[in-house]
Amino acid sequence: MTQPGTPTGSTTPPTTSPAPAETDHPISEPTAPLWFGDRSGQRYPGATAPTPPSWAGSGPAAPPTTPPSSQSSGARRVWPAVLTASLLSAALASGGTYATVRAADGNATSPSTASSAASPAGSSAGAQQIRQVNPNAPDWTATAATVTPSVVAISLQVQGGSAQGSGVVIDSSGHILTNNHVVDGAVEGTIEVTLADGRKYPATVAGTDPSTDLAVITVKNPPSDMKAIAMGDSDALKVGDPVMAVGNPLGLASTVTTGIVSALNRPVTTGDSQAQYGQQQTEPVYTNAIQTSAAINPGNSGGALVDANGKLIGINSSIASTGSNSGNIGIGFAIPVVEAQAIATQLIASGKAQHAYLGVTLRDGEATDGSSTRAGAQVGEVSPNTPAQAAGLRAGDVVIAVDGTPVESRDSLIAKIRAEQVGSTVKLTVIRGGARQDVSVTLAVRPATAG
Template identity: 40%
Template sequence: MENKTPLPDLSQLSPEEVKTVSLFKENTPCVVNITNIATARGYYSMDIQKIPAGKFGGHGFVWDGRGHIATNFHVIRGASEVRVSLIDQSTWPAKIIGGDPSKDVAVLQVEAPPEVLANLKPITLGASSGLLVGQQVFAIGNPFGLDHTLTSGIISGLNRELNTGYGGNSLRNVIQCDAAINPGNSGGPLLDSRGRLIGINTAIADPTGKGASSGIGFAIPIDTVKGLVEQILKYGRVVRPVLGITIAPPQALRQMGIQGVLVLDVPPGTPAAKAGMEGITRDNYGRMTIGDVIVGMNGKPVRTEADLFDILDGCKVGDKVTVDVLRHGDQRKTLTVKLGERIPEIAE
């Protein structure tokens, strides 16, 4: 599919304007509108009704040539049905392949005839590892229901942390930009000046509480998104590596003046237990004895839980990692742990 709107006479435009116009024309076919359909009972009857969830919907973009769509998890959260509208205004049902609420990423499969899927245009992937503050960026979305709108700005900051609201989890290494992002932009692409995907627009700083752009928008970096999407396509979910330990509240270490992550418990049979890691124990008099405090992993310092999770996010299940621990408060040891898989909790 392509944007068939003919380009006007570009001779009167500056080279920079021509570049921006072309970027929008080339990338709009990659962007889709997503409608989250929820079920609700009628106010005056017991009939089940299907209604759009969210006033302005959301966006996603074509990931590959098989009809997979990447978007934010919060765009499709609670959906009983999802519909995807393409650049030619055709609308198709979509199946949720999987998602990760803690990272706010989800993958859909457009359920359309093969000839439609064959004409979908996948977005061009870029990289987020080499981004610089001041770099020009572009956002495509449908703010306030306005179809396929382009906004531009610069990267205002890098390595931001954003609370997702799911069990206290945070998104780390988030991109901050000043391109106007409003309700309806969620799940849409953030592009660099060459039209390459560098992030998913996911949130705005809204001190007014009215859902309006404040000039501070956030996007999940593509280097994070890519690994999550690949896992969802392969396993139907995100496979996250773990040490297999229970972490003690950080207040305990603060009182001792030690930086690191205090191991509260090491259940038998876990990767950490097999490597010989120790948790807190009690002696015959009921007094607690500190076991291991994680102070480093793979040669990187671990001062907080966030440091530990950042390093684990860059690892895979089955990787062998070196863990530096401070045992009993004064013994330094290095353990080798083969990471296991976090077993997802099953709701009863």
């Protein structure tokens, strides 16, 4: 069993046999390491990180940030012998707008576009001609000033040491949205929230949802000036949109990094069956994630991913990593805010969350689609008295899309179903007998006996 804080260098190859599994449970092992970005170095082995597309861009560059030497050993005590100088020196993604120079009239201009030609008729003699390169470039300074008061640092005690992560203030009652793995295994009475201005408050767990890796904690006697973040719309995102990640990486509170939305609807699977922090994680997490190039490092988990207007669009949760690099490599993942809001509302109300349920076993599969072959999620068995049976799904059907969004694997379909709300109706595009057809399914509450 892996000791707390000890990185693992490899994962188990994927299972190739077509063993069936409930939509809510895995049947294959991960294919590439992926780790959660919290607790200053504690890695969760066993996650599936998809190969990024060759066209995925990266965020704009700005001067790198170097932590002060006084913080080279971490802002607070974490897992013993985990927070090392090499980890602190991991490259941080930076961002900004285009470089500018100042003209004689005080306006900004790009060095590559400033004209040295004679001034047009009617202009002041000798004045430099100005051309604005991108008048809509994000004002990251304003965005950071707006968002950082709503993002907190979370510290706690767990079995064997201390831990830390990030959280987002979502209302004036002191509710903070974070990742389940940030507070999982917390010793009772040890959770502490630090606001951006340094004030500290004790907090308790309002509710957790391991299957989506979300949790809500409540600040005791929250201050009246506690600022809730503005909510955005993750469904409106487009690939290439600029984003900012805000959190507490490596104990460095209120750290901001910028990048872009690298991909949407990226199926990401995290978690394994090893005992972690004194608890047994028996259920993996499936996320229909936002992929971003904004730097996410240990401690960022539970923090905010916001758009250029400072509106919350996702909760940072995990990153892809190589066996030799446990830090940021420009591939991070966030839980879309539409899903996170729905879960948080339930956790605040009852401490628990309900999940949508299809009622089939699944495996990765392929089907002939005209003159081509399409990958998808192949139905193994359809359970009786389930939404799938009521909709007419059949064993052997290969699901290739949900509401028009492509499905390329079993994990992809599971992630998309989990992102839906109970009672919603979705359109599954399936290939049956070599022909496409659409099947409408009204999703029900996942039974407690569904594994």
